[in-house]
Amino acid sequence: MGYHRFEVSQRTYEVTLRVGVVYFTGTGNTWHIAQRYVQAILEHGKQAELLRLEEIVRKDDYASLEKYDLLGIGYPIHAWNAPRLVAEFLKRLPRSKGQPVFLFIIAGSMVGGAFDWARELLTIRGYAVLHEARYYTGSDLFLAACAGRAVDVELSQRFAWLDMDIQEAVAELLAGIERHVYSQSVLDFALSHLVWRFYLLGCRQARRYFRVADACDRCGLCAQLCPTGNIRLTDAQVIFGQACTLCLRCLNVCPRRAIQLAWLTRGKGRYLAPGYEKIVRELTIPT
Ligand SMILES: Cc1cc2nc3c(=O)[nH]c(=O)nc-3n(C[C@H](O)[C@H](O)[C@H](O)COP(=O)(O)O)c2cc1C
Numbered sequence: 001m002g003y004h005r006f007e008v009s010q011r012t013y014e015v016t017l018r019v020g021v022v023y024f025t026g027t028g029n030t031w032h033i034a035q036r037y038v039q040a041i042l043e044h045g046k047q048a049e050l051l052r053l054e055e056i057v058r059k060d061d062y063a064s065l066e067k068y069d070l071l072g073i074g075y076p077i078h079a080w081n082a083p084r085l086v087a088e089f090l091k092r093l094p095r096s097k098g099q100p101v102f103l104f105i106i107a108g109s110m111v112g113g114a115f116d117w118a119r120e121l122l123t124i125r126g127y128a129v130l131h132e133a134r135y136y137t138g139s140d141l142f143l144a145a146c147a148g149r150a151v152d153v154e155l156s157q158r159f160a161w162l163d164m165d166i167q168e169a170v171a172e173l174l175a176g177i178e179r180h181v182y183s184q185s186v187l188d189f190a191l192s193h194l195v196w197r198f199y200l201l202g203c204r205q206a207r208r209y210f211r212v213a214d215a216c217d218r219c220g221l222c223a224q225l226c227p228t229g230n231i232r233l234t235d236a237q238v239i240f241g242q243a244c245t246l247c248l249r250c251l252n253v254c255p256r257r258a259i260q261l262a263w264l265t266r267g268k269g270r271y272l273a274p275g276y277e278k279i280v281r282e283l284t285i286p287t
Pocket residue numbers: 024025026027028029030031075076077078079080081106107108109110111137142246247248273
């Protein structure tokens with residue numbers, strides 16, 4: 001699943017340009033990439049804004065996206081495809097008469113058939129998907145963080161390397177060069193979809209596996225930051241609902257490390273991209 005066929009062609013499209021960059025992040029990696037997209041677009045003298053996907057879904061504010069000449073959509077890979085919340089977002093987008101879109105996907109190491117799935121969905125809804133790029137953050141640092149090693153410096157280096165790829169992608173995008181990332185075969189695509197179906201099932205069942213330890217001091221941060229409003233605090237408990245997108249934000253952000261996913265996370269370190277405090281501030285800005 002790691003190999004992909006690339007297709008590049010030059011088709012000039014109108015670059016006037018006001019760009020909206022919609023992103024979703026669980027642990028912060030996609031936020032870094034999305035930020036860099038915005039900066040790189042601004043450096044080309046275009047207008048660009050960063051938009052939070054979860055807020056658009058929460059407010060049902062899809063209409064606000066129509067004003068952009070070009071729409072970027074960035075998200076992490078979950079089970080070789082889009083996170084559940086992102087899939088919901090894509091499916092709820094209003095029909096378009098050819099609004100140009102670019103996709104950027106962040107993964108540990110494998111994106112499966114994610115681009116094919118998103119491209120097909122967007123194309124059916126009338127969008128013109130022009131540019132696709134994927135960025136690997138590497139699963140090694142995630143595993144190292146889980147093992148309790150501090151990975152901030154290495155992660156920052158990795159983002160600095162990815163920066164060059166982002167600059168190239170943006171230059172290409174604004175020059176009207178189309179790029180697509182296709183699955184190797186129909187089998188790859190089908191397998192990818194199967195894996196994702198299991199993941200969706202896992203999302204719905206996740207509440208049965210979340211545990212909150214006595215260390216919880218009921219600060220409420222998990223509930224405040226959950227992108228799907230899936231966490232509720234009562235007088236006695238932290239309660240998880242059925243709307244989980246398995247972004248693992250709650251688990252990683254909990255200051256007391258009180259949230260566990262069954263036995264999988266017990267005694268393990270936590271993973272957050274560098275600068276997550278800033279992301280938290282951005283995510284909690286009341287709008
Ligand atoms: C539920 C879940 C499923 C994931 N599935 C994949 C996968 O199939 N392939 C992969 O390369 N990375 C996978 N990852 C790793 C994330 O894509 C990767 O860590 C990404 O950088 C996270 O971005 P974020 O920090 O913006 O949330 C998965 C992560 C989670 C939480």
